[in-house]
Amino acid sequence: MNDKVLNEEQRRAEERAEMNAEAQAAADAASTYEHGWSSDIEQDFAEKGLTEDTVRFISGKKGEPEWMLDWRLKAFRMWEKMESPDWAKVNFPAIDYQDAYYYAEPKAKPKLNSLDEVDPEILRIYEKLGIPIEEQKVLAGVEGARKVAVDAVFDSVSVATTFREELESAGVIFRSISEAIKEYPDLVKKYLGKVVPMKDNYFATLNCAVFSDGTFVYIPKGVRCPMELSTYFRINAENTGQFERTLIVADEGSYVSYLEGCTAPMRDENQLHAAVVELVAMDDAEIKYSTVQNWYPGDENGKGGIYNFVTKRGLCQGKNSKISWTQVETGSAVTWKYPSCVLNGENSVGEFYSVALTNNYQQADTGTKMIHNGKNTRSTIISKGISAGKSDNTYRGLVRVGANAENVRNFTQCDSLLLGDQCGAHTVPYIEVKNPTATIEHEATTSKISDDQMFYAQQRGLDEEEAVALIVNGFAKEVLKELPMEFAVEAQKLLAISLEGSVG
Amino acid sequence: MLKIENLQANVGVTQILNGLSLTINAGEIHAIMGPNGAGKSTLAYTLGGRPNYEVTDGSVSFTTSVRAEPVDAQTDDPSTSSGRTDQTLDLLDMDPHERAAAGIFLGFQYPVEIPGVSNLQFLRESLNAQRKVRGEDPLSGAEFIKLAKEKAGLLKMDMEMLKRAVNVGFSGGEKKRNEMVQMGIIDPKLAILDETDSGLDIDALRIVGDGINSIMRKPDKAVLLITHYQRLLDLVKPDFVHVLANGKIVKTGGPELALELEEHGYEAVAA
Ligand SMILES: Nc1ncnc2c1ncn2[C@@H]1O[C@H](COP(=O)(O)OP(=O)(O)OP(=O)(O)O)[C@@H](O)[C@H]1O
Numbered sequence: 001m002n003d004k005v006l007n008e009e010q011r012r013a014e015e016r017a018e019m020n021a022e023a024q025a026a027a028d029a030a031s032t033y034e035h036g037w038s039s040d041i042e043q044d045f046a047e048k049g050l051t052e053d054t055v056r057f058i059s060g061k062k063g064e065p066e067w068m069l070d071w072r073l074k075a076f077r078m079w080e081k082m083e084s085p086d087w088a089k090v091n092f093p094a095i096d097y098q099d100a101y102y103y104a105e106p107k108a109k110p111k112l113n114s115l116d117e118v119d120p121e122i123l124r125i126y127e128k129l130g131i132p133i134e135e136q137k138v139l140a141g142v143e144g145a146r147k148v149a150v151d152a153v154f155d156s157v158s159v160a161t162t163f164r165e166e167l168e169s170a171g172v173i174f175r176s177i178s179e180a181i182k183e184y185p186d187l188v189k190k191y192l193g194k195v196v197p198m199k200d201n202y203f204a205t206l207n208c209a210v211f212s213d214g215t216f217v218y219i220p221k222g223v224r225c226p227m228e229l230s231t232y233f234r235i236n237a238e239n240t241g242q243f244e245r246t247l248i249v250a251d252e253g254s255y256v257s258y259l260e261g262c263t264a265p266m267r268d269e270n271q272l273h274a275a276v277v278e279l280v281a282m283d284d285a286e287i288k289y290s291t292v293q294n295w296y297p298g299d300e301n302g303k304g305g306i307y308n309f310v311t312k313r314g315l316c317q318g319k320n321s322k323i324s325w326t327q328v329e330t331g332s333a334v335t336w337k338y339p340s341c342v343l344n345g346e347n348s349v350g351e352f353y354s355v356a357l358t359n360n361y362q363q364a365d366t367g368t369k370m371i372h373n374g375k376n377t378r379s380t381i382i383s384k385g386i387s388a389g390k391s392d393n394t395y396r397g398l399v400r401v402g403a404n405a406e407n408v409r410n411f412t413q414c415d416s417l418l419l420g421d422q423c424g425a426h427t428v429p430y431i432e433v434k435n436p437t438a439t440i441e442h443e444a445t446t447s448k449i450s451d452d453q454m455f456y457a458q459q460r461g462l463d464e465e466e467a468v469a470l471i472v473n474g475f476a477k478e479v480l481k482e483l484p485m486e487f488a489v490e491a492q493k494l495l496a497i498s499l500e501g502s503v504g
Numbered sequence: 505m506l507k508i509e510n511l512q513a514n515v516g517v518t519q520i521l522n523g524l525s526l527t528i529n530a531g532e533i534h535a536i537m538g539p540n541g542a543g544k545s546t547l548a549y550t551l552g553g554r555p556n557y558e559v560t561d562g563s564v565s566f567t568t569s570v571r572a573e574p575v576d577a578q579t580d581d582p583s584t585s586s587g588r589t590d591q592t593l594d595l596l597d598m599d600p601h602e603r604a605a606a607g608i609f610l611g612f613q614y615p616v617e618i619p620g621v622s623n624l625q626f627l628r629e630s631l632n633a634q635r636k637v638r639g640e641d642p643l644s645g646a647e648f649i650k651l652a653k654e655k656a657g658l659l660k661m662d663m664e665m666l667k668r669a670v671n672v673g674f675s676g677g678e679k680k681r682n683e684m685v686q687m688g689i690i691d692p693k694l695a696i697l698d699e700t701d702s703g704l705d706i707d708a709l710r711i712v713g714d715g716i717n718s719i720m721r722k723p724d725k726a727v728l729l730i731t732h733y734q735r736l737l738d739l740v741k742p743d744f745v746h747v748l749a750n751g752k753i754v755k756t757g758g759p760e761l762a763l764e765l766e767e768h769g770y771e772a773v774a775a
């Protein structure tokens with residue numbers, strides 16, 4: 001292979017990654033950031049608290065059809081009778097659901113005149129991620145920077161328009177969920193709540209009642225989506241909302257790769273985030289869903305930080321279908337998240353690749369469920385937990401094989417890496433097999449970075465922090481290589497940044 | 505280049521180096537021999553700055569010729585003295601990565617595995633980290649690959665090996681040869697090679713010997729070879745041979761000392 005070409009490719013991938021992140025971040029920056037709302041800005045929000053009226057207000061604001069409002073109301077009434085789950089290995093004070101806003105249209109944020117006015121800590125992290133100055137301005141929301149920078153770096157509007165045209169000519173539907181509810185009601189009605197039922201769990205039910213916005217994707221039969229879909233390219237929708245809703249349907253023989261998230265540190269006034277993601281794959285279809293999550297984790301004393309309670313599930317409905325979840329979770333104070341696959345179609349395949357990193361006082365309880373209902377279904381679970389500081393990191397995974405599912409195979413590998421001796425790593429596997437033909441393999445390891453490795457790397461020239469970053473990235477390699485190129489480079493830097501100060 | 509005076513060091517609570525002195529000048533090759541457990545690896549680790557190797561007394565200074573500011577990097581030639589000046593560092597005051605950047609390389613007796621990190625990635629990051637400390641521009645991917653190919657070629661190592669994770673699944677001999685590829689790429693001033701010859705087959709020993717000569721036998725460089733066997737010294741001819749016993753140098757001589765040791769053993773020669 002030609003090294004020049006390779007190298008050029010890597011450089012371009014890095015560039016693309018930068019563009020993606022920048023663009024994604026620009027979209028995020030336009031919504032809310034750090035300082036929340038200031039009082040002199042025109043607001044369009046629902047009163048504090050959660051009642052039927054709040055639900056009606058949200059639905060009305062979005063101009064939703066009657067059926068959607070009814071659906072939300074049904075969920076709300078259900079939710080009122082439910083209780084917050086307590087089985088996960090996480091601790092957080094009870095959430096007062098009446099002391100929060102459920103609908104506020106982001107209009108503006110404080111105006112900054114230059115980067116000098118931005119929190120130096122945030123600037124330092126931008127620097128480490130390698131974000132160019134002009135883009136930093138956009139991220140931080142410096143007055144007038146957005147248009148200039150975005151236009152200068154790459155013409156985002158025209159790029160997005162071109163992409164949209166390309167998608168449309170392929171027959172791909174890529175809309176905000178609000179748009180889709182109006183434009184494609186039959187499709188949405190057919191699948192919404194079919195993979196994650198309304199009553200699934202406390203946070204999912206809450207999401208059904210008050211979801212703010214999100215994404216809808218439909219890939220028609222036989223279409224290979226011509227590009228990686230990332231939330232950014234749906235230009236006019238803000239999707240870093242508190243209660244995001246995503247629905248992706250891949251029809252027979254189609255393929256789509258979808259990316260969500262952002263490596264730049266994300267702050268949000270909303271403490272609770274409860275998203276729902278549903279995926280459906282028909283015969284021979286494949287969905288690859290990648291996430292990089294870096295919500296504000298709280299400070300080094302464990303103050304502040306986002307609670308991230310997400311329900312993600314994919315249904316392999318058709319034969320030979322495949323759903324892959326890849327996630328890099330470094331943010332949030334509390335993460336509660338189990339991207340799962342329901343393998344109904346014969347020969348269908350579910351995959352879960354996860355890196356969860358916790359530092360300081362972060363708590364993560366994450367894993368997957370592989371529900372094998374169809375014959376010859378296969379699943380692979382690779383989980384890499386990295387704990388530092390005083391954090392707690394739990395892998396919780398279920399592999400279930402139904403009575404009629406012949407010849408199921410599962411391979412699970414859970415590796416934990418500990419930095420320091422004040423953090424915790426836990427592995428909680430649940431295996432339920434009702435069919436004797438199943439082959440289930442589970443491997444688990446717990447390790448520490450060895451003194452030998454550290455000294456070897458330092459003797460070659462890396463400082464302590466660089467050495468840890470290198471070794472940690474090596475540990476997470478099997479998962480990182482599943483990420484699309486543009487995410488992989490950033491995810492590596494992100495792991496390094498998230499471990500800052502955890503050595504020495 | 506390296507001046508060690510009365511070095512005393514503990515590993516944990518045990519004192520291992522007991523007042524060791526040794527001077528190595530640029531252009532010289534020194535060999536250290538000595539019985540198992542004498543403190544040879546301890547000396548190497550202590551010079552590298554390994555944590556837990558606590559120096560309780562003595563000093564180590566490291567002098568190299570560096571570019572005098574400001575000099576155009578393009579026209580800088582380390583083999584001439586023009587535009588260059590000597591810099592003396594107190595090694596014991598420096599972090600391990602700073603010592604590496606200053607030009608100290610340890611060939612490990614037991615090279616370490618780093619799963620999931622390819623040799624190429626490891627070396628590129630390491631080299632560029634050193635260059636950064638020295639205020640030099642990083643090597644681009646293409647420049648680095650060219651360099652890596654050249655050095656791998658020198659040590660007759662397949663580039664495919666360098667794409668694999670650092671030392672993972674390498675045989676004992678492959679690990680040692682890999683250390684020498686790393687040395688070639690990093691291009692240090694002083695190489696401290698801890699039993700690089702053990703574990704090598706006959707052909708590999710020759711390749712490694714030739715490699716050491718071609719990489720390190722230069723007027724502005726020096727080598728400290730730690731070895732148990734004459735066969736390496738046949739290939740890399742030392743200027744001085746030292747016997748290390750009980751944590752200090754007990755005898756120093758020319759190449760003939762190694763032959764003497766081989767014939768009569770430590771007890772007889774160093775007593
Ligand atoms: N962590 C440690 N704690 C206590 N003693 C140690 C420790 N590490 C090494 N030693 C001791 O220090 C002494 C010197 O060890 P060192 O590895 O330097 O020997 P060496 O000369 O390199 O021997 P060899 O020829 O076998 O490689 C040995 O007695 C060894 O057991």
Ligand SMILES: [Mg+2]
Nearest residue numbers: 544545546613
């Ligand atoms: Mg030794």
